[in-house]
Amino acid sequence: xxxxxxxxRKHRLKESILRGVFEENLKILGKPPFRISERMPLSAKxxxxxxxxxxxxxxxxxxxxxxxxxxxxxxxxxxSTKNYFQAPEIPFALYDNSANLSDAxxxxxxxxxxxxxxxxLSVKTVMIDPGHGGSQNGTIGKxxxxxxxxxxxxxxxxxxxxxxxxxxxxxMTRENDVTLPLNKRVALAQSYKADMFVSIHVNYLxxxxxxxxxxxxxxxxxxxxxxxxxxxxNADSQYRLSDFRKIIEKIGNTLKYQESKKLAASIxxxxxxxxxxxxxxxxxxxIKTAPFLVLLGVDVPxxxxxxxxxxxxxxxxxxxxxTHRENIAHYLxxxxxxxxxxxxxxxxxxxx
Amino acid sequence: xxxxxxxxxxxxxxxxxxxxxxxxxxxxxEWIESYVGWPKDFISLKVVGRPVLFGSEALQNRLSLELCRxxxxxxxxxxxxxxxxxxxxxxxxxVEISRPAAEQKIYAVVGVPADTLKTNKLAIRRxxxxxxxxxxxxxxxxAVAYGMNLLNNALVIDIGAxxxxxxxxxxxxxxxxxxxxxxxxxDYIDNQLYSYLNEKFPNSKFNKNMVRQFKEQYSFVGKxxxxxxxxxxxxxxxVIHDITxxxxxxxxxxxxxxxxxxxxxxxRFDPEFQVKIKGNIVLAxxxxxxxGIAAHIQEALKVIGSCTVVSVDDPLYAGSFGALKLAQxxxxxxxxxx
Ligand SMILES: [Zn+2]
Numbered sequence: 012x013x014x015x016x017x018x019x020r021k022h023r024l025k026e027s028i029l030r031g032v033f034e035e036n037l038k039i040l041g042k043p044p045f046r047i048s049e050r051m052p053l054s055a056k057x058x059x060x061x062x063x064x065x066x067x068x069x070x071x072x073x074x075x076x077x078x079x080x081x082x083x084x085x086x087x088x089x090x091s092t093k094n095y096f097q098a099p100e101i102p103f104a105l106y107d108n109s110a111n112l113s114d115a116x117x118x119x120x121x122x123x124x125x126x127x128x129x130x131x132l133s134v135k136t137v138m139i140d141p142g143h144g145g146s147q148n149g150t151i152g153k154x155x156x157x158x159x160x161x162x163x164x165x166x167x168x169x170x171x172x173x174x175x176x177x178x179x180x181x182x183m184t185r186e187n188d189v190t191l192p193l194n195k196r197v198a199l200a201q202s203y204k205a206d207m208f209v210s211i212h213v214n215y216l217x218x219x220x221x222x223x224x225x226x227x228x229x230x231x232x233x234x235x236x237x238x239x240x241x242x243x244x245n246a247d248s249q250y251r252l253s254d255f256r257k258i259i260e261k262i263g264n265t266l267k268y269q270e271s272k273k274l275a276a277s278i279x280x281x282x283x284x285x286x287x288x289x290x291x292x293x294x295x296x297x298i299k300t301a302p303f304l305v306l307l308g309v310d311v312p313x314x315x316x317x318x319x320x321x322x323x324x325x326x327x328x329x330x331x332x333x334t335h336r337e338n339i340a341h342y343l344x345x346x347x348x349x350x351x352x353x354x355x356x357x358x359x360x361x362x363x
Numbered sequence: 364x365x366x367x368x369x370x371x372x373x374x375x376x377x378x379x380x381x382x383x384x385x386x387x388x389x390x391x392x393e394w395i396e397s398y399v400g401w402p403k404d405f406i407s408l409k410v411v412g413r414p415v416l417f418g419s420e421a422l423q424n425r426l427s428l429e430l431c432r433x434x435x436x437x438x439x440x441x442x443x444x445x446x447x448x449x450x451x452x453x454x455x456x457x458v459e460i461s462r463p464a465a466e467q468k469i470y471a472v473v474g475v476p477a478d479t480l481k482t483n484k485l486a487i488r489r490x491x492x493x494x495x496x497x498x499x500x501x502x503x504x505x506a507v508a509y510g511m512n513l514l515n516n517a518l519v520i521d522i523g524a525x526x527x528x529x530x531x532x533x534x535x536x537x538x539x540x541x542x543x544x545x546x547x548x549x550d551y552i553d554n555q556l557y558s559y560l561n562e563k564f565p566n567s568k569f570n571k572n573m574v575r576q577f578k579e580q581y582s583f584v585g586k587x588x589x590x591x592x593x594x595x596x597x598x599x600x601x602v603i604h605d606i607t608x609x610x611x612x613x614x615x616x617x618x619x620x621x622x623x624x625x626x627x628x629x630x631r632f633d634p635e636f637q638v639k640i641k642g643n644i645v646l647a648x649x650x651x652x653x654x655g656i657a658a659h660i661q662e663a664l665k666v667i668g669s670c671t672v673v674s675v676d677d678p679l680y681a682g683s684f685g686a687l688k689l690a691q692x693x694x695x696x697x698x699x700x701x
Contacts, residue, residue, distance in 0.1 A: 024514050024534050025692060031536030032472075032689065033697040036499045039484045040701070160481040188478075188544065331485030333446055 041154045041324060136180040137173060137347065138205035140305060141166035142212040142244070142315075145190025150215035152327035158213040161330050163188065165318065166211050168340035173347070193245070197308030207274065208313035209347065210305050212244060213330070214320040222326045223294040224286060226279035227315040228271035229307050230300025241301040244315070270312040272298065277353070278316055278346030285342045312350075316343065371695075372463045374495070375687025376454065376473045377503060377680075378487070380434045381524030381549060381649060383453050384680050386687040387461035394679050395456065396421075399449040400428030415452050422572070434479050435525055450490040458494045470698050471495040472686040474506035476521075477528045478544040497698040501689065503682045504530035505537055507647045507675065510685025516639035518629065520621065520660075521682075522650020524549040527621060529628055531640065543628060547620040549649050552578055556613035560595075564604060567595040577606065583654035584614050614653050622663045629667065641670040651678045 037043075141162040143149035149158025166183055173181045182203050184196045200208050214223060232238035275298040283295045306313040318339050320326050329335040373388040384394035400421035402408035407427035416424060431449040454473075463469050473491055475483070480502050492498050504521040508530060513519065515534040520527065527548045531541040557574045560567070573595075581591045591607045625644070629637050641664070646657055651674040661672035675681040 021514065028509070028514060028534075028536050029689070029693050029697070032499055032501055033693065033701070035501075035536065036701060039488060039500065154485070157481070164482045187546065188481075328485060331482065333483065333486055336482070 035155075038155050041328075135178075136182060136203055136205045136207075138182050138184065138200045138203060138208045138309075139166045139169055140184040140196055140200075140208060140210040142210060144185050144188055147190055150213060150321045152321040152330075153324055154327055154331075156321060156327050156330060158215075158321060159188065161213050161319070161321075161336065162211045165336050165340050165343070168337055169209075169211075169343050172340055172344040193304045194308065196305050200309045200311075200313075205309070206311050207347070208306070208309040208311060209274075209278070209343070210303070210313070210315040211343070212315060212317050214240075214317040215322045216320055217322055220323060221294055222290060222292065222320045222323045223296045223317070224279065224282050224319070225296035225317050226275040226282070226298050227301045227303060227306070227317070228268070228275045228298065229303060229313065230268070232301050233299040237299055237301045240317075241303055245302075245304045267310065267312060271306070271314055273353070274312045274347070274350045275314040275316075277350035278314060278343060281346035281349060282316065282318060282339070282342045285338070285345070289338075318343070370467055372461065372467045372469050373687060373690040374458065374461050374469060374471045375506070375683045375685065375690055376457055376471060376491075377506065377682030377686060378434065378450065378453065378473055378475045379503070379523055379648075379682070380432070380476060380526070382679065383457065384683040385457040385461055386680060386683040388687065388691060389461055389463075391461040392680065392683075393457065393460045394683075395453070397434065397453060398422055398430060398432050399445075399452045400424060400430045401445070402427055403429055417453065417456055434476060434483075447486050447490050450487060451493065454491045455494050468497070469495040470497045470690055470693070472499045472501060472506070472690040472693070474501050474503040474682045474686045476523060476526050476544070477502040477504060477530070477542050478526050497701050499689070499693070499701065501686065502528070502530065502537070502542060504528040504542070504647065505532075506683075506685035506689060507645070507681045508532045508685065510681060510688050511645060511675065513643060513645065516636065517643035517645065518625065518640050519645050519647060520625065522548055522617070522621070522646065522648040522653075522656075524649065527617070527624075527648070527650065529624055531628055531632075533632075533636070540631075543624055545620050545624055547617040549578075551617055552582070552613045552650075555616045556609060559609040559613060560606065563606075563609060564595060564597070567597050567602070567604070569595055577610065578613070579649075579652075581606075581610050582614050582652070583611065584618065584659045585655040587611060588654075614656075615659075617650070618656075618659065618663065622660060625660070625664060626667055638668070641668055644670055644672040646672065646674045647678055647681050649678060651675060 141159070143157075143159035143162065145159075147159065149162070151157050163185070167186070170181045170183055173179050182199075182205065184199050185191045196210075199205075214225070216223065227237075232241055279295075279298050283293070287293050287295070301315075303315050306315055319330055321330070371388075375386045377384045379397055381397055382394055383397045384392075386392050396418035398418055398421045400411075400416045401414065402411055408414065410427050411424050416428060421428060421430060429445070431445050433446040433449040433453070458469065458471075461469075471491065473487065475487055479487075480500065484500055487500055488498060491500075503523075504519045507521060508514070508517060508519045511519075513532050515532060517532045519530045519532070521530070525548060526544045526546055529543040529545075530537050533541065553571060553575050556578055557571055560569065560574065577591075577593055581593075587607050590605055591610055592603050592605050594601045595604050596602070629640055632640065644660075644664075646660070650656065657672045657674045661670050664670040664672070677684075
């Protein structure tokens, strides 16, 4: 008798797992879940009944099983309702409380050093920062594509491309799917003495079915949408925009500011001019300023590129294509090199 | 119902970084090294005699071929544009081996490394769907677990070439939190071994491929069962070298990260469930063939309590077998809805 109950339990477990596999694959295809239930109401009833049984079983064993069956679905639900208008409500520092606001001053320190070493030939260490990671998914497309995976993949490709020149020391803030708080990213850039910092992100525009490309450097938010975006991208940190409003005012026209602007322009130009060749509908949002935390903490030219848009289903499909990600990495590479070459040219000019 | 199943060929495919295999309901079973090569030009085509070569054959003819190893670290280092094509060729080749009858429908479950799945699931679906009628893609460690009936209370550690994938099974399809990937795996051992040998025998000539073969033949951790002697050319002449220590060091270099990650993943669960998982740790993938590795990891994990670590019987087919089992267990209505 006991073995029969055990067998039945195992059978139900199997059923729910098989269904889970099926639903995951439906999601990859961008098909809505529960299509089956419309076509086969009876068996669906049976399935949901067995689901309920399993759920009850799990609830009964809740402690030992730790995670409920519906976890996956919760993730989907939260991602589909997610947009950046809700972002400010995301609590700061979901995971890392090691830094507190008393560190803020040190963290937000404005560099007093001249930035001359960032010019021309002296540029050696390029730091690439794949946005988000680990428990921080970033935005999530309808098919389940996560910003953190796309940014890491593009970053790896960009690194490989820059490595080929043998002239740059290319370092990534993360090489795996790990959670990395924004202040740690900044600390990495500082400890490696990075000469340039490029953060890669993917946008999400819930209300518009378009694809846009925009590149940011640190400054006051250009407009309300930019402010919302900054709040979303800063959500992994413990700081609020009000914490460094004064600093934004002070940063003014420093060398870092000017160089970051040039770098942003160069990257944006390369990204847009190339992507628009393949996608006539892509919109050029140009270079903008926004108070992104990662950009503030870094002492050297630093930009944040929103290279694509996961809310756009077509774009999500394309991002799942290796060639497209490789192309984006290529355009980023071009933008960075154009900036560096210009720097080199002006350096050469000054020497002569 | 039986009638219907006769018209369906179920296949399970394990698409690996280093090896890919297939198990089919027809009983067909095959594996190849995950290399695809296309002749570089028409002369090469004459030389090799075929438009596409696979596995070891492709490796042997590498000079005449444009070689592609798709899925490497989830990223392709060379021949990026051809990686999807390479996946397509591998699948086509494997499906042909399973000999479907003309009127048979093919329902396939394909297991891929967990990391690859994240950004390539659509590309993989696209590459495979051409050759099958319905398709599901799953992570490889999950396929292994399913094949071994480890649906609950188990940890699968899949030591592949590019990555080691961890997957905790707790009675549901594993979520992202239940899976972890690290880059210390087979290729990492190759690189370590290569640099150790370079250091020890600076005058010898050998390449990464030879090093990989040494590893596959002699790999072990812990106590050696005798000296390992191999022939390496020095100034053109073959010389016998003892590489026992280098093999040991290289193989053991992946252990700390694997042990640390296992410990971390198990620690996430509450004590009662931890005990259950600890009794059910399974090593899969090519790395599970390293002699002594299960015993070594079991010993190292003692610090978190007693554990049972075993290696799968047949790592080459564990993934494709599990995928086939998934395919056969999957209700037909699911297949028809995809
Ligand atoms: Zn982002």
